[in-house]
Amino acid sequence: MKLDEAKKQFIQNWGVLGTQWGINRTMAQIHALLLVSPEALSADEIMQELQISRGNTNMNVRELMDWGIVEKVLKPGERKEFFFADKDIWNVAMRIIRERKRREVEPILEGMYQLKVIEGDPKDPEIKTFLEVVNDIQKFADQASRVVDNMVKMDEHWFTGTLLKIFK
Amino acid sequence: MKLDEAKKQFIQNWGVLGTQWGINRTMAQIHALLLVSPEALSADEIMQELQISRGNTNMNVRELMDWGIVEKVLKPGERKEFFFADKDIWNVAMRIIRERKRREVEPILEGMYQLKVIEGDPKDPEIKTFLEVVNDIQKFADQASRVVDNMVKMDEHWFTGTLLKIFK
DNA sequence: TTAAACTTTCAGAAAAGTTTGAAAGTTCAG
DNA sequence: CTGAACTTTCAAACTTTTCTGAAAGTTTAA
Numbered sequence: 001m002k003l004d005e006a007k008k009q010f011i012q013n014w015g016v017l018g019t020q021w022g023i024n025r026t027m028a029q030i031h032a033l034l035l036v037s038p039e040a041l042s043a044d045e046i047m048q049e050l051q052i053s054r055g056n057t058n059m060n061v062r063e064l065m066d067w068g069i070v071e072k073v074l075k076p077g078e079r080k081e082f083f084f085a086d087k088d089i090w091n092v093a094m095r096i097i098r099e100r101k102r103r104e105v106e107p108i109l110e111g112m113y114q115l116k117v118i119e120g121d122p123k124d125p126e127i128k129t130f131l132e133v134v135n136d137i138q139k140f141a142d143q144a145s146r147v148v149d150n151m152v153k154m155d156e157h158w159f160t161g162t163l164l165k166i167f168k
Numbered sequence: 169m170k171l172d173e174a175k176k177q178f179i180q181n182w183g184v185l186g187t188q189w190g191i192n193r194t195m196a197q198i199h200a201l202l203l204v205s206p207e208a209l210s211a212d213e214i215m216q217e218l219q220i221s222r223g224n225t226n227m228n229v230r231e232l233m234d235w236g237i238v239e240k241v242l243k244p245g246e247r248k249e250f251f252f253a254d255k256d257i258w259n260v261a262m263r264i265i266r267e268r269k270r271r272e273v274e275p276i277l278e279g280m281y282q283l284k285v286i287e288g289d290p291k292d293p294e295i296k297t298f299l300e301v302v303n304d305i306q307k308f309a310d311q312a313s314r315v316v317d318n319m320v321k322m323d324e325h326w327f328t329g330t331l332l333k334i335f336k
Numbered sequence: 337t338t339a340a341a342c343t344t345t346c347a348g349a350a351a352a353g354t355t356t357g358a359a360a361g362t363t364c365a366g
Numbered sequence: 367c368t369g370a371a372c373t374t375t376c377a378a379a380c381t382t383t384t385c386t387g388a389a390a391g392t393t394t395a396a
Binding site: 001002003006007009010013014016017019020021022023035036037038087088089090093104105108111112114115117118119120125126127128129130132133134136137139140143144147159160163166 | 170171174175178182184187188189190191203204205206255256257258261272273276279280282283285286288293295296298300301305307308311312315327328331334
């Protein structure tokens with residue numbers, strides 16, 4: 001297979017995966033394109049390569065920078081801005097996990113605290129089931145949250161070495 | 169807060185969370201409704217409660233059963249089918265993680281093996297970067313996959329006890 | 337200043353995803 | 367069998383999300 005073809009396929013696959021996990025297809029594709037580019041690319045190069053508009057390119061590159069997985073690079077003597085993706089996959093994964101937790105999971109779970117104060121007899125099966133489920137979700141989310149927070153602090157080596165051994 | 173209001177809010181929140189993670193809003197809402205119902209509900213009750221059509225109800229209930237987190241219950245003397253959600257949150261989470269990995273992540277990663285055989289000089293920066301990124305993603309996904317597989321086999325207690333201690 | 341080179345915004349258009357509801361299919365008691 | 371009670375299917379309508387491109391804004395070199 002030729003490099004160009006392989007790149008195209010990689011970008012397509014990454015786009016599909018993104019879509020299925022609630023991430024905009026273009027954002028995932030731009031990320032994939034930058035991941036496999038040794039050099040930083042300009043907005044024009046991204047537009048060209050993915051056949052998308054300038055506006056779309058701009059919006060999604062900005063979002064990728066918000067997520068902290070792509071950065072703006074200025075080349076001396078050039079007016080244009082160039083974009084470069086962090087190539088350390090462990091780092092990228094940890095950032096994505098942390099951001100999604102912070103943006104999407106935490107607000108919902110916070111809202112859940114309000115649901116724990118409801119009127120009525122806690123022995124009523126309706127109320128009992130409700131309180132148990134809400135509590136269990138919170139407990140689970142809390143534990144998962146703590147594991148994520150600590151994983152983010154660790155480096156890939158620790159993950160590969162220690163954690164994989166624990167899980168046999 | 170009244171139970172009914174709390175339920176409504178819980179169902180809404182769950183729907184939003186689902187949407188953000190690429191899960192159909194209605195599917196998440198039906199799941200939420202069943203989670204907080206002590207008894208199994210009929211299609212009619214679900215339609216009524218969420219104000220959705222029969223077809224929509226049917227499709228999404230079926231999908232929830234495919235995921236293994238809702239089951240069909242037949243009540244003696246009743247013609248209707250009733251639906252009941254597994255209330256064990258650990259169990260539910262593990263099933264969701266396992267299914268999403270199997271359905272969405274694994275096919276993409278399998279496709280990635282093909283991308284590793286590309287023509288050209290492996291010292292060319294273009295080719296070098298591409299191969300490194302594809303390899304790193306595979307390595308990472310492979311490790312994560314193994315951790316998930318083993319977590320699925322464990323019970324909640326192990327997670328709460330041992331893993332949380334490891335992560336201080 | 338000025339104007340060329342570039343980036344950003346956003347209203348409307350297009351695409352993607354979801355829902356409906358009527359019709360077809362199934363099951364089962366009588 | 368029959369038909370009532372129920373479930374399933376799917377094309378078309380609708381909703382939501384994403385994308386475009388022209389216009390406005392910004393930066394910089396001269």
